[in-house]
Amino acid sequence: MNIKSAVLQLSSIAQEARLEIFRLLVQAGANGLPAGNIAETLKIPASTLSFHLKELSHAGLINSRQESRYIYYSANYDAMDGLLAYLTENCCAGAKVCAPNSTCKTEQKELSL
Amino acid sequence: MNIKSAVLQLSSIAQEARLEIFRLLVQAGANGLPAGNIAETLKIPASTLSFHLKELSHAGLINSRQESRYIYYSANYDAMDGLLAYLTENCCAGAKVCAPNSTCKTEQKELSL
DNA sequence: ACAACACTTCTATATTTATGGAAATATAGA
DNA sequence: TCTATATTTCCATAAATATAGAAGTGTTGT
Numbered sequence: 001m002n003i004k005s006a007v008l009q010l011s012s013i014a015q016e017a018r019l020e021i022f023r024l025l026v027q028a029g030a031n032g033l034p035a036g037n038i039a040e041t042l043k044i045p046a047s048t049l050s051f052h053l054k055e056l057s058h059a060g061l062i063n064s065r066q067e068s069r070y071i072y073y074s075a076n077y078d079a080m081d082g083l084l085a086y087l088t089e090n091c092c093a094g095a096k097v098c099a100p101n102s103t104c105k106t107e108q109k110e111l112s113l
Numbered sequence: 114m115n116i117k118s119a120v121l122q123l124s125s126i127a128q129e130a131r132l133e134i135f136r137l138l139v140q141a142g143a144n145g146l147p148a149g150n151i152a153e154t155l156k157i158p159a160s161t162l163s164f165h166l167k168e169l170s171h172a173g174l175i176n177s178r179q180e181s182r183y184i185y186y187s188a189n190y191d192a193m194d195g196l197l198a199y200l201t202e203n204c205c206a207g208a209k210v211c212a213p214n215s216t217c218k219t220e221q222k223e224l225s226l
Numbered sequence: 227a228c229a230a231c232a233c234t235t236c237t238a239t240a241t242t243t244a245t246g247g248a249a250a251t252a253t254a255g256a
Numbered sequence: 257t258c259t260a261t262a263t264t265t266c267c268a269t270a271a272a273t274a275t276a277g278a279a280g281t282g283t284t285g286t
Binding site for chain 3: 147149152160162163182183184
Binding site: 228232233234235244245248 | 257258259260261262263264265266267268269270271272273274275276277278279280281282283284285286
């Protein structure tokens with residue numbers, strides 16, 4: 001993971017419609033959902049949804065596959081894990097893994113300046 | 114955690130300069146760093162840095178405190194944990210906790226539609 | 227009070243991003 | 257092949273965001 005990719009991925013979910021889409025797919029499991037199903041569930045116009053799905057795909061946070069005339073979108077769990085790991089990397093100068101449910105804030109060593 | 118706050122927090126780190134600032138603070142530990150130190154480390158002009166620090170503070174991902182004539186900024190680890198938990202909430206229909214180092218992708222149950 | 231320092235606010239400009247209707251493309255059943 | 261369905265691309269418009277110099281505010285030491 002590098003900073004450009006991390007920013008791209010974070011930008012892709014730093015938007016209400018896209019975060020809803022992403023969370024829906026995270027919760028839906030590996031099979032994912034067809035675009036029309038997402039549109040209906042979240043009440044998003046087709047062209048707007050398509051724009052957002054493209055952003056998420058481009059960032060690598062979701063995958064897609066065609067199945068007959070539907071296109072199924074699904075969360076890329078490996079990418080999500082990689083992003084979260086990047087955010088917490090070397091937390092508190094490497095004293096602890098910070099998240100989730102970290103104890104980092106109570107026990108740490110300081111970074112010397 | 115609600116979607117508006119999550120988007121605000123994600124937006125605050127979905128920008129290269131701010132992600133660098135945030136990661137520097139995550140790694141620096143609870144004492145944090147004075148603004149001038151951050152500016153020098155990351156080569157960011159004072160006014161630009163101030164703008165970014167305000168964004169991160171407003172989102173709640175960092176805290177600040179005045180100490181003599183320096184203002185120390187530090188990561189808010191609780192907020193970070195809360196955000197990461199929100200992203201992985203009910204991952205794979207609640208079958209597993211997904212991140213980090215999840216096994217969610219290999220063992221899961223599907224969300225019924 | 228004054229000077230040096232640390233940081234923020236103001237301001238203008240440049241750039242990026244989001245929205246959704248209309249048209250285009252792709253798939254599959256009759 | 258014709259038609260319905262599923263999704264994407266095109267396009268114009270609207271809105272939000274990033275940048276950094278200049279000026280302003282607050283703090284400390286003399």
